[in-house]
Amino acid sequence: MKAQGSVFRFGDNIDTDVIIPARYLNSSDPAELAQHCMEDIDTEFVKKVKQGDMIVADKNFGCGSSREHAPIAIKAAGVSCVIAKTFARIFYRNAINIGLPIMECPEAADAISAGDTVTVDFDSGIITDETTGQSFKGQPFPPFMQELIAAGGLVNYINKK
Amino acid sequence: MGMTMTQKILAAAAGLESVEAGQLIQAKLSLVLGNDITSPVAIKEMEKMKTEGVFDKDKIALVPDHFVPNKDIKSAEHCKCVREFAKKHEISNYFEVGEMGIEHALLPEKGLTVPGDVIIGADSHTCTYGALGAFSTGVGSTDMAAGMATGEAWFKVPAAIRFNLTGKPAKWVSGKDIILHIIGMIGVDGALYKSMEFTGDGIAELSMDDRFTIANMAIEAGGKNGIFPVDDKTKAYLAEHASREYKIFEADADAVYDEEYTIELDKLKPTVAYPHLPENTHTVDEAGDINVDQVVIGSCTNGRIEDMRIAAEILKGKHIKAGMRCIVIPATQAVYMECLEKGYLKTFIEAGCVVSTPTCGPCLGGYMGILAEGERCLSTTNRNFVGRMGHVKSEIYLASPAVAAATAINGYISAPEA
Numbered sequence: 160m161k162a163q164g165s166v167f168r169f170g171d172n173i174d175t176d177v178i179i180p181a182r183y184l185n186s187s188d189p190a191e192l193a194q195h196c197m198e199d200i201d202t203e204f205v206k207k208v209k210q211g212d213m214i215v216a217d218k219n220f221g222c223g224s225s226r227e228h229a230p231i232a233i234k235a236a237g238v239s240c241v242i243a244k245t246f247a248r249i250f251y252r253n254a255i256n257i258g259l260p261i262m263e264c265p266e267a268a269d270a271i272s273a274g275d276t277v278t279v280d281f282d283s284g285i286i287t288d289e290t291t292g293q294s295f296k297g298q299p300f301p302p303f304m305q306e307l308i309a310a311g312g313l314v315n316y317i318n319k320k
Numbered sequence: 321m322g323m324t325m326t327q328k329i330l331a332a333a334a335g336l337e338s339v340e341a342g343q344l345i346q347a348k349l350s351l352v353l354g355n356d357i358t359s360p361v362a363i364k365e366m367e368k369m370k371t372e373g374v375f376d377k378d379k380i381a382l383v384p385d386h387f388v389p390n391k392d393i394k395s396a397e398h399c400k401c402v403r404e405f406a407k408k409h410e411i412s413n414y415f416e417v418g419e420m421g422i423e424h425a426l427l428p429e430k431g432l433t434v435p436g437d438v439i440i441g442a443d444s445h446t447c448t449y450g451a452l453g454a455f456s457t458g459v460g461s462t463d464m465a466a467g468m469a470t471g472e473a474w475f476k477v478p479a480a481i482r483f484n485l486t487g488k489p490a491k492w493v494s495g496k497d498i499i500l501h502i503i504g505m506i507g508v509d510g511a512l513y514k515s516m517e518f519t520g521d522g523i524a525e526l527s528m529d530d531r532f533t534i535a536n537m538a539i540e541a542g543g544k545n546g547i548f549p550v551d552d553k554t555k556a557y558l559a560e561h562a563s564r565e566y567k568i569f570e571a572d573a574d575a576v577y578d579e580e581y582t583i584e585l586d587k588l589k590p591t592v593a594y595p596h597l598p599e600n601t602h603t604v605d606e607a608g609d610i611n612v613d614q615v616v617i618g619s620c621t622n623g624r625i626e627d628m629r630i631a632a633e634i635l636k637g638k639h640i641k642a643g644m645r646c647i648v649i650p651a652t653q654a655v656y657m658e659c660l661e662k663g664y665l666k667t668f669i670e671a672g673c674v675v676s677t678p679t680c681g682p683c684l685g686g687y688m689g690i691l692a693e694g695e696r697c698l699s700t701t702n703r704n705f706v707g708r709m710g711h712v713k714s715e716i717y718l719a720s721p722a723v724a725a726a727t728a729i730n731g732y733i734s735a736p737e738a
Contacts, residue, residue: 172508174595177706183393185387187361197685199707205335219509219542223703224684225444227361248513248544249444303344303474306677313462317369317470 160281163262163289164211167197167204173216174223175250179232181224192228193235202296210237214232214273215271217243223248227257234259240279242286242297244268255304256313262286267295322572324480325547326515326658327570329455333438341479341576341647344478349379350454351432353441354469355423355680356384360444361461366469370455374409375471381413381432381441382406383423386680391687394492421678424536424620429652431562435550436569440467445620448539450547451531452554453568457545469628478544480515481506484576485522485608487586492736494630495530496700496720499537500591502583504601512542513701514578515570522585524549528557529626536621537702540598562603590735592698596706604735614697615646615728616709617721618676619683623651625658627721632664634725634736635671641731647682647689673728685709691716725729 161210177200186192193271197204207226215231220243221229230253232270233241241254244265254261260281267286285301298307310316323331323338331339331346367435376379382402386394406414413432420426424445427433432530433715437455439446444458459473479557483502505512515537525533538546548554550568558566565678593606594600616629617623628650640646648668652654656678659665668675682689683701691697691710697717699709717733726736 174705176684176703176708180707181386181686182685184357184684185392185398187398189362199712210377219512222508222542223444223705225446225458225460227442227462228357230460231361245509245512245541249458249460249539252463256460256462258392268448272487301344313466314365314368318368318442319465 160276162211162277163276164213164239165209166213166215166271166273166275167208168275169200169214169216171217172219172222173200175221175226175229176223178221178229179226183297184226184228187228189235192232196232196236205236208236208238211239212237213277214238214241215268217268218245222247226250227253230254230257230259241275242267256307257306262297264295264297267297282315321576322574324517324575325513325549325569325571326455326480326517326545327477329436329438330475330477332474339477341477343477344474346472346474346484347438349440349471349473350437351379351381351439353381353423353427353439353443353446353462354394354464355386355443356388356399356402357386358442358461358464360398362464363401363405365462365465368471369434369465369716374468377410378412379471380411380468382411383415383426384418384685385420385422385678387686388679389417389677390459414542417651418669421655422620422623422680425624425651425697428452428532429561429654431564434558434562434564434566434569435554440464440473446540447543448536448620450535450538450545451528453548454551455545455547457537475603478515479578480517481511482684483516483518483580484580485520485585486582487522487584488525489585489588491738492590492722493567493588494720494722495526495533495590497588498583498585499534500593500598500601500718501588503537503541503598506541508540508597511538511540512713513544513632516541516543516546518548524551525585527626528553531625532624533621539681542703557607580732590720590723591725593704595704595715595717598704598718604733606732610733611696611731612698612727613645613695614689614699614731615644615724616682616689616697616699617724618649619680619701620651621702623649623655623723625655626693627700628655628664629661631721632667632727634722635729636667638671638729640672640728644728644731646728647676648673649681650678651677653679682709698724698733700724
């Protein structure tokens with residue numbers, strides 16, 4: 160499985176309150192949440208993001224609350240992959256559970272710029288910046304999580320057991 | 321190789337002799353928790369699962385607390401969804417408005433969290449119960465759904481950081497100052513994926529409410545959980561609140577820690593986290609003139625009876641600064657009642673504060689105390705992210721109830737006279 164898209168670039172400690180502000184948590188509809196994705200840090204994000212685009216961020220992406228609405232909003236906004244130096248642990252778990260592809264790769268996060276076109280090969284963990292021609296090896300998921308993702312998230316995984 | 325306290329609890333819940341950091345395990349759950357924001361998403365997910373209902377109607381707690389009493393129609397629909405689910409599955413620990421409280425203050429008070437438990441909650445501050453010697457951690461709604469259906473969850477066994485607390489904190493230095501100091505020291509991702517294990521003779525000097533506050537904010541350092549050993553104060557708290565049997569776990573003497581820190585409690589001063597991260601800490605004595613428009617005293621971090629007592633002690637016979645808005649929110653109905661009986665409510669109202677029914681409300685910018693552009697709030701809550709309490713150009717400073725009460729009186733960030 161591969162994903163390709165144009166990059167939106169963010170910094171350290173992007174918290175779930177800026178990913179989806181609590182004032183919109185009276186809804187749990189993915190399409191509605193997507194309309195406010197990243198609103199408090201980049202009001203242009205929702206206007207510009209296209210299906211398949213990617214987010215590249217620095218350390219501790221998704222810190223703060225446990226709201227699953229955060230990865231849901233990102234996924235529903237069309238984002239095909241989030242690459243970061245590190246992820247906050249609840250966000251990491253939630254992203255896997257709802258099937259939003261994420262990749263930890265500090266080298267890629269350092270080198271990739273906003274607007275670059277990036278390809279991610281999930282099977283090999285290779286991240287390629289098509290704009291600069293650079294390639295990086297992302298951290299692949301442990302086998303247990305690959306099973307979870309292959310099953311299509313936690314709900315299907317449990318149904319299959 | 322020895323195990324940490326967290327690792328021993330997880331090993332027992334997974335039915336294993338021993339576990340080590342990094343190992344993936346499947347553990348049995350003692351309690352699964354959700355609130356009015358996260359439960360509706362979990363309920364929807366659970367309905368997709370091929371299950372016969374919930375694993376145990378007595379081991380699920382549903383606490384509408386974020387947007388209740390319902391702030392708008394959409395919130396009301398969410399609460400209705402949770403209420404109907406609780407009724408359908410005969411969930412014994414569903415807490416309606418009038419019986420509820422902020423989840424992480426309420427559950428220990430109701431005796432639902434005891435030492436040795438493995439608890440997941442679809443709320444990041446679920447780590448609070450580590451104060452009682454339980455393993456508890458925040459998860460998302462899908463994990464909550466799986467937990468409600470199967471009574472199990474997968475975990476990656478965490479490595480740990482040990483914080484050795486020594487000495488006795490000075491008057492007006494509380495659990496909040498200790499945890500803010502630690503977050504300032506190690507950063508908001510300083511304990512990422514790890515346990516924060518608190519040890520040392522200084523723990524005996526800390527009340528249970530101090531410990532709840534410290535464990536509560538482990539997540540603000542990125543921690544998977546925060547945990548305290550069980551001592552006489554813990555046992556006394558449990559004797560008062562819990563009837564369930566519990567098992568006490570202790571770290572092995574040769575347990576392995578990634579890092580160790582010693583915190584001399586007697587050297588700490590009242591501490592404030594400046595916008596927009598809990599790690600931006602400064603002591604109050606170096607704050608200078610920072611004027612404040614609003615003070616909030618409450619939340620799952622600092623809405624317990626001791627927090628109310630401290631605030632009342634400082635506000636007694638005083639009046640808050642003209643133009644200041646001070647919102648006091650006792651975290652549970654029992655705390656509210658005790659404030660009434662002890663005269664704290666009278667003190668707060670005479671001082672010019674507004675007192676609210678239990679709710680998470682302003683902490684997450686939900687309702688009640690939302691900030692306008694350019695406004696500044698000093699709050700006893702746990703996060704000061706951009707836009708957390710309202711406008712993206714508003715500011716939140718985090719501090720203890722003592723600093724909050726003194727700030728409400730003076731109008732600028734200040735600590736009470738020692």
